[in-house]
Amino acid sequence: MAGIAKERGLFIIADETYREIVFTKKKAISFLSLAKVRDNVVLVDSASKRFNMCGARIGCLVSRNKSIMASVLKFSQGRLSSPFLEQLAVMPLLRNSGQFTHHLIHEYRGRRDAVIRGLSGIPGVSAYSPEGAFYVIVGLPVKDADHFCQWMLQKFHYHEQTVMLAPAEGFYVTPGKGKNEVRIAYVLSAPKLSHAMMILRRALEVYIRAVH
Template identity: 50%
Template sequence: MPIVSHKGKTMPESPIRKLVPFAEKAAKEGKHIYHLNIGQPDIKTPIEAMEAVRNHKLDVLAYSHSAGFESFRTKLAAYYAKHNIAVSSNDILVTTGGSEALIFTMGSITDPGDEIIVPEPFYANYYSFSTQSTIKVVPVISKIETGFALPSISEFEKLITKKTKAILICNPGNPTGYLYSKEEIKQLSQLAIKYDLFLISDEVYREFVYDKSEHYSILQEKGMEDHAIIVDSVSKRYSMCGARIGCLVSKNKSVIETAMKFAQARLSPPTFAQIASEAALEAPESYYTETIAKYKSRRDTLVEGLKKIPGVKVAMPKGAFYCIAELPVKDADHFAKWLLDKFDLDNQTVMLAPAAGFYSGPDKGKNQVRIAYVLNRRDLSKAIEILRIALEKYND
C-alpha cells in the first residue's frame, strides 16, 4: 500500500483545533461551550468592508495581479506611513493570509536544513510552516516568570550556526501577549546585522497594545532595510479572519522578487477578499480605539479572575489578545479534554488550548494553556468561574 510522506507524518496537529471533535461531541450533548481556545474576535467587521463587497460592480470575478491590487498596496503603504513605517507599494506583496506570507518568506530565504531561531513559546503554525519548508526551528526559551520577555542576546548568539538564516518574532506575541520594547527590537536588529541574518516580525496584532505602550516595528529601525521582513494580516485588525488576506513587507528587493515567484505560482490572492480588505482601511480611527478599549477591559477581567484561582500563575499580556496561564495540573492536554468530555457546570464548560503545542520540545508547557480573551466580559467572568470549579473537581 502506498504510504504518506515523512514530512506529512511529522506535520504537527494544531493545539488550537485538535480538540474540536471533543467540542463537537459536547455540543451534541447540549453543553454550552465558552471558547477560550481560538483567536476568533466577536468584534464586528468594519461596515466599510462589508458594504464594498455588497455594492461591487464586477461582471467577471477575475484574477488580480499576483502581488495584489495596486490600489490596495498603495493604501497599505499609506497605512504603514501612519505608523512611521516608510514603504512603497512595490515593497508589499499581498498574500492569502499572514500564513502564506510566512510560507513565502521561508521559501524565499531558506533551503532545506537551514535554521530559524524563534523565541518560545511561539505561534504553533511556525513549526508547521517550517516542517513544510523542511527547515529547523531552533527555540530560545522565554519564561512565564519574566512575563515571556525577550531572552538575553547572549542566548541567541549561542544558537547561531552556519545554517542560521533568520530570527522570527511575533510582536505583540501569540500566544503570550508579550510586547517587545523599542530597546529589545534594537538589540535584535543589531544582532541581525552583526551576523547577516534576516529578522522576520509577525506584526498582525500591531494595534492591540495596552497600558499606554507603543508598538515599535523592525522597519522603523535604520539600517534594517536589507534584513527586515514584516508579516501582516487583516484577520485580527479588522475582525476579518475569514477574508484570508495578509501581506509580506520588505525593502529588500531580492526578497520581494523571490517571493513574487511563489505568488505567481499560486496565481493571485482572492478578489472579493481584497475588495473588502482595501475598504477596511477606510474604517474610522474610532474603530481601533473602541476595539482596543474592549480588549483591554477583557484582559483585565481575565487576568484578575485567573489570579484569584488557587495555584494558577498568569503572565500579564501587554498586547494582542492572548495570555499563557500555568494551571495546577500535570497535563493540561488531559485536563482540556476532560473539561469537554467529562465535566460541566449547569450544562456549561470551557474550551482551552493546551500550551504544549506552542513549544517545540515534548516536555515543555505541559501544565500551561493559552487563553484567548475574545469573549465579552460577562462571558469571560462565567468562564473563569467554571474553570475555578473544574480545577477543584479535577484535583479532588
C-alpha cells in the same frame, strides 16, 4: 534579536499583526524601523487579526530586501482564486484603520481585564496581564495541561457547560516548556469570559481531587 540577526546573517520574520492592539501608552516598535537590519527583516501582517475579521485571508508580506520581494512577487503571481470579496471589504478599513482599532482596543482591554480578574481568584494559577494582543498564557496547578484540556471537553461540565482551552506547550521550542500552561483567547464578551473563568475554577477543583 536584531544584533544576532545582523551578526550571523539571519532573517527575522516578524509577525506584527497585533502591533496596533496595545492596552498601554506604549507604542509597538516595528522591526522594519531598525535601520541596521533593514535588509534582514520580513514583516507579515493580517487583516483577520488587526480588524477582527476571522476567516478573511487578507494579509501582506513586506521587506526592504529587493531580492526577497522579487521572489515573493513571482510566487504571488502564480496564486489563483484570491479572495476578491474580502479585498473589497478590507479597503475601507485600511483607509481609516485608527477609527476601527480604537474601538477594538477598548473592547479587548475590557475582555482581558475580565479574564485576569477571574484568574486571580483561582488558587495555584499564574498569569501575566498582557499589554496587547487578545490572548494570555496561563500557568495551571496541573502536571499536564493537554490532559486537563481534553478532560474538560470529554468528562467535565458545570450545568451542561465547559470551557475549551488551548495547551500552550506547542507554542514553545524548548522541550517540556509550557507543559502546565494553556492559552486563553478573548473571543467572547467580558461577561461570558467571567463566567468561563468561574467554570475553569470549578473544573480545576474537581480535576485536582480526581487526578492528583
